[in-house]
Amino acid sequence: MTTAASSAPVLEIAGLTRAFGGLVAVNAVDLVVHSGEIVGLLGPNGSGKTTALNLVSGVLRPDSGSIRFAGQAIQGMPAYRIARLGLARTFQLVRVLNGMSCAENVKAGLAFHRPHLARGEIDDTAHRLLQRVGLSGRDGFSASELTYIDCKRLELARALALKPRLLLLDEWLAGLNPSELLIGIELIRSLKDEGLSILLVEHVMDAIRSLCDRCVVMNSGRRIAEGRPDEVLADPAVVEAYLGVSTDA
Numbered sequence: 283m284t285t286a287a288s289s290a291p292v293l294e295i296a297g298l299t300r301a302f303g304g305l306v307a308v309n310a311v312d313l314v315v316h317s318g319e320i321v322g323l324l325g326p327n328g329s330g331k332t333t334a335l336n337l338v339s340g341v342l343r344p345d346s347g348s349i350r351f352a353g354q355a356i357q358g359m360p361a362y363r364i365a366r367l368g369l370a371r372t373f374q375l376v377r378v379l380n381g382m383s384c385a386e387n388v389k390a391g392l393a394f395h396r397p398h399l400a401r402g403e404i405d406d407t408a409h410r411l412l413q414r415v416g417l418s419g420r421d422g423f424s425a426s427e428l429t430y431i432d433c434k435r436l437e438l439a440r441a442l443a444l445k446p447r448l449l450l451l452d453e454w455l456a457g458l459n460p461s462e463l464l465i466g467i468e469l470i471r472s473l474k475d476e477g478l479s480i481l482l483v484e485h486v487m488d489a490i491r492s493l494c495d496r497c498v499v500m501n502s503g504r505r506i507a508e509g510r511p512d513e514v515l516a517d518p519a520v521v522e523a524y525l526g527v528s529t530d531a
């Protein structure tokens with residue numbers, strides 16, 4: 283079990299750039315996640331955070347720049363190969379297979395990403411992963427019957443089925459009510475306590491303050507700040523980016 287971040291980088295991004303036509307959505311961004319760390323990727327709407335996650339997870343190909351995961355260059359690799367290396371993600375709009383049970387959802391992920399597992403191991407692992415995210419007793423429930431937070435838990439279980447070293451969470455806490463938010467924050471913290479490294483795109487400030495070891499802030503595709511949550515959230519450039527006004531006056 284890892285309780286403190288160690289120095290080995292699990293993710294190293296340098297000069298990452300991707301344009302859509304004339305719009306440079308991610309512009310020469312550098313970012314490092316050390317092993318055991320939770321790094322927040324912040325910024326106002328449209329600043330390029332989801333595009334950055336899409337580039338890291340192989341959903342999109344970068345125009346230039348490098349992405350190293352656990353020391354291996356992964357830029358431009360197809361998403362399924364990156365996932366099999368142990369880099370998992372959740373999506374801003376929850377993606378679960380609604381026509382399937384919770385257990386089948388997780389087993390589908392296990393069968394695809396860990397095809398060497400025997401049938402019994404797949405069943406046991408799916409059951410354990412559902413317990414792990416707080417879905418005990420829901421193995422046979424249809425995913426379409428789940429509440430919103432339970433859908434999020436199921437998507438997390440599917441991501442954990444990859445046995446990831448790094449987890450990318452794209453606004454996983456968005457839309458939760460205050461009591462669900464506390465549960466969600468504790469669940470993410472418990473993953474870190476087990477040694478998982480996490481890159482977290484998030485707008486919920488309480489979550490950022492309580493979970494993140496460090497934050498990188500983007501605006502208009504560029505990295506504008508990096509530091510501890512309290513430091514970056516007090517940075518005038520960050521306040522200006524979020525509020526759209528200068529704080530110099």
Ligand SMILES: Nc1ncnc2c1ncn2[C@@H]1O[C@H](COP(=O)(O)OP(=O)(O)OP(=O)(O)O)[C@@H](O)[C@H]1O
Nearest residue numbers: 302305307325326327328329330331332333334374
């Ligand atoms: N596939 C695409 N084609 C064209 N433009 C895109 C595409 N994806 C993203 N963009 C544009 O790139 C910019 C960055 O978008 P992105 O979704 O990465 O921002 P974000 O920081 O994740 O925003 P939010 O917090 O609202 O999710 C935006 O101007 C967006 O409209």
